[in-house]
Amino acid sequence: MPEIVPFKGIVYGSGVIGDADRLICPPYDAISPAVQRELYDASPYNAVRMELPMEADPYDAAAVRLREWLASGVLQQDVEPAIYPCAQTFIDEKGNELTRSGFFAALKLYDFGEGQVLPHEKTLSGPKADRLSMFRKTGANLSSIFGLYADDSRVADQAVSAFCEANEPVVDAVLQGVRNRLWRITDSALVAQVQSVLAARKVYIADGHHRYETGVAYRNERAAANPGHTGSEPYNYILAYLSNIHDEGLRILPIHRLVRGLGSFDINTFVSELDRHFTVWELPGHKAMDDFLGGCPSCIAYGIVLPGITLGISLDCKPEEALSTPVPEALRTLSVVLLHDLVFGQILGITAEATAKESNITYVKNEQEVFDSVDSGEAQLGVVLKPTRVEQVVSVAGTGEVMPQKSTWFYPKIMTGMVFRSLGGDA
Numbered sequence: 001m002p003e004i005v006p007f008k009g010i011v012y013g014s015g016v017i018g019d020a021d022r023l024i025c026p027p028y029d030a031i032s033p034a035v036q037r038e039l040y041d042a043s044p045y046n047a048v049r050m051e052l053p054m055e056a057d058p059y060d061a062a063a064v065r066l067r068e069w070l071a072s073g074v075l076q077q078d079v080e081p082a083i084y085p086c087a088q089t090f091i092d093e094k095g096n097e098l099t100r101s102g103f104f105a106a107l108k109l110y111d112f113g114e115g116q117v118l119p120h121e122k123t124l125s126g127p128k129a130d131r132l133s134m135f136r137k138t139g140a141n142l143s144s145i146f147g148l149y150a151d152d153s154r155v156a157d158q159a160v161s162a163f164c165e166a167n168e169p170v171v172d173a174v175l176q177g178v179r180n181r182l183w184r185i186t187d188s189a190l191v192a193q194v195q196s197v198l199a200a201r202k203v204y205i206a207d208g209h210h211r212y213e214t215g216v217a218y219r220n221e222r223a224a225a226n227p228g229h230t231g232s233e234p235y236n237y238i239l240a241y242l243s244n245i246h247d248e249g250l251r252i253l254p255i256h257r258l259v260r261g262l263g264s265f266d267i268n269t270f271v272s273e274l275d276r277h278f279t280v281w282e283l284p285g286h287k288a289m290d291d292f293l294g295g296c297p298s299c300i301a302y303g304i305v306l307p308g309i310t311l312g313i314s315l316d317c318k319p320e321e322a323l324s325t326p327v328p329e330a331l332r333t334l335s336v337v338l339l340h341d342l343v344f345g346q347i348l349g350i351t352a353e354a355t356a357k358e359s360n361i362t363y364v365k366n367e368q369e370v371f372d373s374v375d376s377g378e379a380q381l382g383v384v385l386k387p388t389r390v391e392q393v394v395s396v397a398g399t400g401e402v403m404p405q406k407s408t409w410f411y412p413k414i415m416t417g418m419v420f421r422s423l424g425g426d427a
Contacts, residue, residue: 001199002116002149003108005237006081006191009184010140010420011170013073016045020173024180024417027143027208028052029127045074047417051142059137066138066420077422080186083194084170084419085160086241088412089179092251100249100412103160103185103194104144104419107203107240109212109219117147117203118397122405123210131214139423141215141239143416145208149201150245150394156197157244159190171418178412182419203242204397206410212238218423239421241414245390253409254387256370257339258362258379262348265380267306273347274304277322278313285310286371293386299333302343303384305374330399334392335385336407343383356405363406 012023022043025031028051031039039048055061069075084104092098110116134142151157164183171182185191205212215238222235243250274280283289289303292312300315315322319332322342331337344350350360362379364370370382388408396403 002110002201002203004083004105004195004198004240004242005108006083006186007106007234007237007239007421008078008081009084009104010070010075010077010422011182012045012417013076016043016074017171019043020171021175023047024171024173024175024415025051026176026413027416028131029210030413045069047142050138051416059133062134062142063137063139066140075420078184082184082186083191085164085183085185086414086418087164087181088249088415089181090177090249090412093253098249098251100243100251101157101161101164101247102241102243104182104239104241105194106234106237106421107145107147107242108237109215111216115202117205117212118400119205119209119212120393120397120401120403121205121209121407122402123213127210128214128217131211132217135214135218135423141211141421141423143208143211144239144241144414145212145215146206146410146414147203147240147242148206148245148250148390148394149198149203149242151197151201152246154244154246156194157247159193160185163187163190173415173418175415176412178415180415180418198242202398203240204245204394206243206393206408207414234423239419245394250390251411252387252390252393253365253411254385255363255365255406255409256367256385257344257383258364258370258373259344259348259350259360259381259383260362260379261360262350262380265348267309270347270381271306271311274311274313274343277317277342278315281312283310283312286367288312289384290367293384296386299386299389300335300338301386302335302339305370305382305384307374307377328399328401330392330396330401331403334388334396334403334407336388336404339383339385340404365409 023046025039025048031052036052039046050062050065053061087099087101089099167183169181170184173180219235223229289310293303296314298314302313304311304313319338324341324346354360367384370384373379374382
């Protein structure tokens with residue numbers, strides 16, 4: 001029964017919010033150095049200056065800015081606890097306008113073993129150490145995790161949607177082609193309705209695994225130092241954006257693979273090896289590959305991009321018959337699992353250690369980049385994947401398993417700067 005509570009959000013003040021397009025930023029792990037520089041130049045109050053400062057001591061810089069911006073009115077903390085609906089409108093890969101809806105709330109932190117909040121990805125120590133330093137210095141959640149819940153009735157979603165349709169947003173900002181709108185709900189009856197929905201369901205982490213685990217570590221640290229710890233202190237909760245898996249705008253995009261640095265790679269030998277396990281079609285280019293992947297009923301199918309040739313391949317046998325070692329049932333239908341085991345491991349000889357270090361494999365989100373990298377010789381081959389389905393994410397998380405790295409890309413990212421949350425006030 002995951003607990004969510006309203007909180008007194010920290011938002012941009014009236015003096016600057018009119019220029020909201022220049023204030024928000026992606027989460028820290030989705031900001032390249034070039035984008036970081038662009039965001040710095042966009043505004044002296046852009047959220048990147050707290051989320052990912054450029055200073056030598058980024059944690060101290062973020063903490064100083066948070067205090068100064070609150071003192072000057074650039075930021076202000078709401079008087080009443082609230083939940084904050086957020087809608088993100090974007091154009092999908094087929095040119096359709098979609099809106100993904102959700103809301104920000106303070107989500108109680110649970111150990112994964114409690115079975116209330118469930119992960120689907122592995123985490124690394126470096127990002128967690130980085131975010132823990134940020135938690136300690138700022139005493140705030142600057143960016144949220146992204147969680148999913150399953151409610152096919154959508155009763156609470158419809159009530160929140162009706163509220164948003166009847167009220168002007170507090171924030172309306174466009175960044176990277178996505179329109180982000182935020183509202184504020186303080187009505188206790190509506191808040192209670194949303195809480196009751198979450199209380200009967202689990203939360204599956206879509207994005208922000210490192211931030212969530214950091215939140216748990218920070219909670220444990222603060223609790224150990226607090227003789228009067230009750231479990232209701234703000235550090236027992238984390239800023240979370242929550243969305244229904246049945247929301248029409250929920251999208252998971254694939255993350256494609258580029259292979260490079262193989263010392264003895266021969267195209268003909270590689271294609272012959274593929275032909276032993278897959279049905280192989282030669283395709284006349286990019287569009288034909290998209291049509292193949294879109295129309296192929298098998299979830300274990302890929303587009304293979306080689307110099308001068310494009311292939312579509314579909315697995316002939318059951319996944320468990322092709323894998324080198326047994327894997328849990330929930331992972332067998334994941335295309336990335338078989339790709340890394342059979343194609344990269346067994347056929348190309350890329351070890352798990354090399355994959356973890358990204359010695360031979362790099363990851364890109366743009367299909368065209370796959371073709372361009374192979375054409376330029378930067379990559380020896382590219383693999384275009386079908387997207388992971390949300391049902392697969394829920395299935396894997398529900399069984400306690402985790403997916404391989406770079407299995408999911410939930411789009412759009414939850415923007416930082418829509419609302420912040422203090423760890424020193426109301427939850």
